[in-house]
Amino acid sequence: xxxxxxxxxxxxxxxxxxxxxxxxxxxxxxxxxxxxxxxxxxxxxxxxxxxxxxxxxxxxxxxxxxxxxxxxxxxxxxxxxxxxxxxxxxxxxxxxxxxxxxxxxxxxxxxxxxxxxxxxxxxxxxxxxxxxxxxxxxxxxxxxxxxxxxxxxxxxxxxxxxxxxxxxxxxxxxxxxxxxxxxxxxxxxxxxxxxxxxxxxxxxxxxxxxxxxxxxxxxxxxxxxxxxxxxxxxxxxxxxxxxxxxxxxxxxxxxxxxxxxxxxxxxxxxxxxxxxxxxxxxxxxxxxxxx
Numbered sequence: 001x002x003x004x005x006x007x008x009x010x011x012x013x014x015x016x017x018x019x020x021x022x023x024x025x026x027x028x029x030x031x032x033x034x035x036x037x038x039x040x041x042x043x044x045x046x047x048x049x050x051x052x053x054x055x056x057x058x059x060x061x062x063x064x065x066x067x068x069x070x071x072x073x074x075x076x077x078x079x080x081x082x083x084x085x086x087x088x089x090x091x092x093x094x095x096x097x098x099x100x101x102x103x104x105x106x107x108x109x110x111x112x113x114x115x116x117x118x119x120x121x122x123x124x125x126x127x128x129x130x131x132x133x134x135x136x137x138x139x140x141x142x143x144x145x146x147x148x149x150x151x152x153x154x155x156x157x158x159x160x161x162x163x164x165x166x167x168x169x170x171x172x173x174x175x176x177x178x179x180x181x182x183x184x185x186x187x188x189x190x191x192x193x194x195x196x197x198x199x200x201x202x203x204x205x206x207x208x209x210x211x212x213x214x215x216x217x218x219x220x221x222x223x224x225x226x227x228x229x230x231x232x233x234x235x236x237x238x239x240x241x242x243x244x245x246x247x248x249x250x251x252x253x254x255x256x257x258x259x260x261x262x263x264x265x266x267x268x269x270x271x272x273x274x275x276x277x278x279x280x281x282x283x284x285x286x287x288x289x290x291x
Contacts, residue, residue, distance in 0.1 A: 016043060143164075263280065
């Protein structure tokens with residue numbers, strides 16, 4: 001039968017699968033180890049929008065010692081969506097992996113996306129006690145670049161950039177893995193057009209994003225999103241959002257979003273008895289949403 005993801009979630013978007021797991025491992029008296037991992041989806045693999053899982057199998061071989069283990073013959077088989085293969089090691093708590101993505105077809109992941117043959121290296125290395133991630137995968141007009149480091153409890157994302165045609169999405173940020181788990185993230189969207197990725201309406205969205213906050217002892221986040229001159233549904237799009245949020249309150253809400261002749265705006269605070277949140281909606285041209 002196998003493990004079905006629908007047992008852990010409900011709704012039409014949860015894919016159907018039957019995951020069989022086979023893990024064997026042996027540890028010898030001299031602390032050498034050996035083993036195999038096989039994960040198989042016994043149901044047909046397919047796109048997520050057809051309520052299937054684009055995964056056929058995952059396999060790997062293990063040897064070495066408890067202090068320095070080698071993980072060989074890694075294969076992530078996504079069926080028609082391509083595969084990722086490679087090898088790696090874990091030595092004194094630091095991991096190093098060299099993987100290669102090949103023939104990744106976005107259309108086999110979601111049938112609304114364009115057909116692709118994406119490939120490229122994904123490398124995690126250990127350098128001077130730091131973990132360094134570098135990924136460069138793409139195909140022609142589709143490119144993804146990621147550079148990140150983890151050292152002394154600080155995760156630093158130097159760049160994560162996705163481009164497709166004229167669309168570009170960029171992120172940079174950091175996160176502390178200490179008790180407060182503070183984080184800061186900034187990014188931009190430039191000339192984002194969903195039709196560059198697949199069968200979606202054309203648009204030209206430009207925006208800047210800033211987030212910062214912490215996860216402990218209680219989560220808190222400050223967000224600022226500013227739309228630059230943009231177009232959506234063949235109409236001008238503009239606006240901004242600023243707020244501070246935690247588990248109990250929204251504070252300093254400043255929202256104004258304009259699309260065509262429509263406006264939604266909000267300002268104030270929400271969550272405490274004395275809070276007031278003013279909301280304004282001007283929906284004089286709702287017909288454009290059905291265009």
